[in-house]
Structure formats: C-alpha cells, structure tokens
Amino acid sequence: MKKIGFLSFGHWTPSPRSGVKSASDALLQSIDLAVAAEELGADGAYFRVHHFARQLASPFPLLSAIGARTSRIEIGTGVIDMRYENPLYMAEDAGSADLISGGRLQLGISRGSPEQVIRGYEYFGHRPEEGSTDADMARKHTAALLEVLKGEGFAQPNPQPMFPNPPGLLRIEPHAPGLRERIWWGAGSRSTAQWAGEQGMNLMSSTLLTEDTGVPFHQLQAEQIQLFREAWKGAGHAHEPRVSVSRSIFPLVSEFDRQLFGRERASRDQVGHLDYGLARFGKTYAAEPDELVEELAKDEAVAAADTLLITVPNQLGVDYNAQVIENLLRYVAPGLGWR
Structure with missing residues (x-):
C-alpha cells in the first residue's frame, strides 16, 4: 500500500483559456478538489506556497477550510519557504489548522525555491544576520518552529494577566x-536530506534535485532517500519516518487526455542550471495505463517512498483534475499493488 495524494501549485491567470482566472478561483477550487479527491479515495491534498506570484500564498486559511470540509484526507504543504516565516506565529496558525482538521496536517517546509522578487523575505521583515545566508536564516526559523511545536512552556507569564494563567512558563x-x-523538509539534495533525517523531519522530495551526478533522476532520488533513512536511524529518533516523492503522471484514458498530454510520451529527464549550479528535473509520465504501470514499476524512488504526490494542472479545473486522480487510482495504482 502507498499513500497517494495530489500537489497543486494553485496557478491562476486572467486568461480566457484558464479555468482559474483569479485568486478567489484558485482558493475555492482548491477546496473543491480536496473534497473530490477524498470522495475518490485519495489520501492527501497538498499545496505549493509562493509569494509575490499568481499562485497560492498563505496556506493556513486554505488548509483550515479544507480541514473543515473533509474528514479523512491528509492536508499539507509542499513547501512553505521558511525564510519568510515568523516561526511562533506560524506555530499558532499551524496548530489551529491541525486542530480544525482533527490532526491531519502534514506540514512541508523548506529553505525555499528561487523567488519571484529579489530578496523577497526582506519585505516580510526578515534579514539574515551578519555573516550568515538566507539558507541559514531559514534553518534558524525552522529550529525555532520545531522547538515550540513540542508544546513546552518557555515564556514568562505576566504576574497581573488579563486572564488567569496555568502554572509555570507559558x-x-x-x-x-x-x-x-508531521513536519516534512523539502530537500533538494542528498546533503539536505541527510540533515532532515538528523533533525527528525520527514522527507519531501519533488521532481527537481539541485545536483546532478549523471544517473537517472529516479536513481539519484532513491539514493537521497536511502541517505535520509540512514541519517534518521543514526540519530536514534523514536518514531518511523515518512518519505514522499512528487511525479507528473497522466494516464491517457480519453481522447482529450491524449490531446493534452500525448506529446509527453517522449518526456525525458532534463539537466539545467538553478541557483548557479546544475539541477536535474524528473520526466513527466504520460501513457496508456498498462504502459504507465510498466514504467512506474522501474522508478526506484517511487518504490522507496511511502507517499506519492501527483502534480495536477490546476488551471484545467476541478472536474478534469479529479478525473486525473480517479484514473490513477482506478487504472494504475492496482497494477502496482498500491491499491
């Protein structure tokens, strides 16, 4: 068995061809797709977070709304850029969303991806300390978040509060x-995956790795997963870790599917430059269901992960994306022993 969810970037474009023309459309359709995915038997609804972009940005109102409309499906992010976050305020928001959903929040966080604006986190009031980098700042914010999520008191209470306090630090x-x-780290490399394992965070790995060793993407990602699990074991954490990978998967069931994604049959890994270094991008899987079963059975990283997140083309609307999810669950997952 493998948990199967979807990952949406929440794009919106004021274009006649887009099924998601506004930020309101993106938010409301995200809720509707999560509800539909739960009804279809999917296990997770995850959303990207990008600032200064026509995409989903502030995740906690959305996650809370989905938590109130659903009863079973996991809800999460993939990922929140910790350079932008006030970790204590984030802990309050995350705690509220988790309680509304009944403990279903799976919170993916990370150092963040290339930005829409230059040093966007500075507009949010965050600047790296002298001699440190923005990545250092993201890890510092992460450490503070992980600490307060333990639920231990640390703040000195006012001796004359407005309301009575429980005893001890608050x-x-x-x-x-x-x-x-249930905190996940979005790791783009083998070294960051090891660090996540040491910190006791679950591993979230996407269709992009910020390094390239010449081997196929799925093999490099499988190596990343193995190093994460070794680091987790070496750190002696008490609970079992989880690992998710993302894939673009399109079962070609209808003629409309073939018109939209048939050309992706020839998709291959790509190597490019990102953040001044080499990066390897995973291919798109698009084929008839039987062919997809055969291709995905060879994907070593998918086999090693307990959770698979399929990236959905959200601007095609709720109905089409629900159909993509249903086709995967009905025609592909059983052939791989996932259902």
Whole structure:
C-alpha cells in the first residue's frame, strides 16, 4: 500500500483559456478538489506556497477550510519557504489548522525555491544576520518552529494577566499534539536530506534535485532517500519516518487526455542550471495505463517512498483534475499493488 495524494501549485491567470482566472478561483477550487479527491479515495491534498506570484500564498486559511470540509484526507504543504516565516506565529496558525482538521496536517517546509522578487523575505521583515545566508536564516526559523511545536512552556507569564494563567512558563497556543512529528523538509539534495533525517523531519522530495551526478533522476532520488533513512536511524529518533516523492503522471484514458498530454510520451529527464549550479528535473509520465504501470514499476524512488504526490494542472479545473486522480487510482495504482 502507498499513500497517494495530489500537489497543486494553485496557478491562476486572467486568461480566457484558464479555468482559474483569479485568486478567489484558485482558493475555492482548491477546496473543491480536496473534497473530490477524498470522495475518490485519495489520501492527501497538498499545496505549493509562493509569494509575490499568481499562485497560492498563505496556506493556513486554505488548509483550515479544507480541514473543515473533509474528514479523512491528509492536508499539507509542499513547501512553505521558511525564510519568510515568523516561526511562533506560524506555530499558532499551524496548530489551529491541525486542530480544525482533527490532526491531519502534514506540514512541508523548506529553505525555499528561487523567488519571484529579489530578496523577497526582506519585505516580510526578515534579514539574515551578519555573516550568515538566507539558507541559514531559514534553518534558524525552522529550529525555532520545531522547538515550540513540542508544546513546552518557555515564556514568562505576566504576574497581573488579563486572564488567569496555568502554572509555570507559558507555551504557544493552541498546541496541536503530534504535529511536531508531521513536519516534512523539502530537500533538494542528498546533503539536505541527510540533515532532515538528523533533525527528525520527514522527507519531501519533488521532481527537481539541485545536483546532478549523471544517473537517472529516479536513481539519484532513491539514493537521497536511502541517505535520509540512514541519517534518521543514526540519530536514534523514536518514531518511523515518512518519505514522499512528487511525479507528473497522466494516464491517457480519453481522447482529450491524449490531446493534452500525448506529446509527453517522449518526456525525458532534463539537466539545467538553478541557483548557479546544475539541477536535474524528473520526466513527466504520460501513457496508456498498462504502459504507465510498466514504467512506474522501474522508478526506484517511487518504490522507496511511502507517499506519492501527483502534480495536477490546476488551471484545467476541478472536474478534469479529479478525473486525473480517479484514473490513477482506478487504472494504475492496482497494477502496482498500491491499491
């Protein structure tokens, strides 16, 4: 068995050809797609977070709304850029969303991806300390978040508060029990995956790795997963880790599917430059269901992960994306033993 969810970038474009023309459309359709995915039997609804872009940005109102409309499906992010975050305020928002959903929040965080603007985090009031980098700042924010999510008191109470306090130091409220173990780190390399394992965060790996060794993407990602698990074991964490990978997968079931994605049959890994270094991008899987079963069975990283997130073309609308999810669950997953 493998958990199967979707990952949406939440794009919106004021274009006649787009099924998502506004930020309102993106938010409301995201809720509807999560509800539809739960009804179809999917296991997760995850959303990218990008600032200064015509995409989903502030995740917690959206996740709370989905949590209130659903009862079973996991809800999460993939990923929140920690350079932009106030970790204590984030802990309050995350705790609220988790409690509304009944403990279903799976919070993916990371150093972040290339930005829409130059040093966008500075507009949010965050600047790296002298002699440190923006990545250092993201890890510092992460450490603070992980610490407060433990639910231990750290703040000195006012001796004359407006409302009575419980005894001892105060913690961030609301506290969501177990959320600390449901934090995922979006790792783009083998070294960051090892670091995530050492910190006791689950591993979230996408269709992009910020390094290239010449081997196929899925093999490099499988190596990343193995190093993460070794680091986790070496750190002696008590609970079992989870690993998710993302893939673009399109079962070609209808003629419309073939018109939209038939050309992706020839998709291959790509190597390019990102953040001044080499990066390897994973291919898109598009084929008849039987062919997809055969191709995905060879994907070593998918086999090694317990969770698969399929990236959806959200601007094609709720109905089409729900059909993509249904086709994967109905025609592909059983052939691979996932259902």
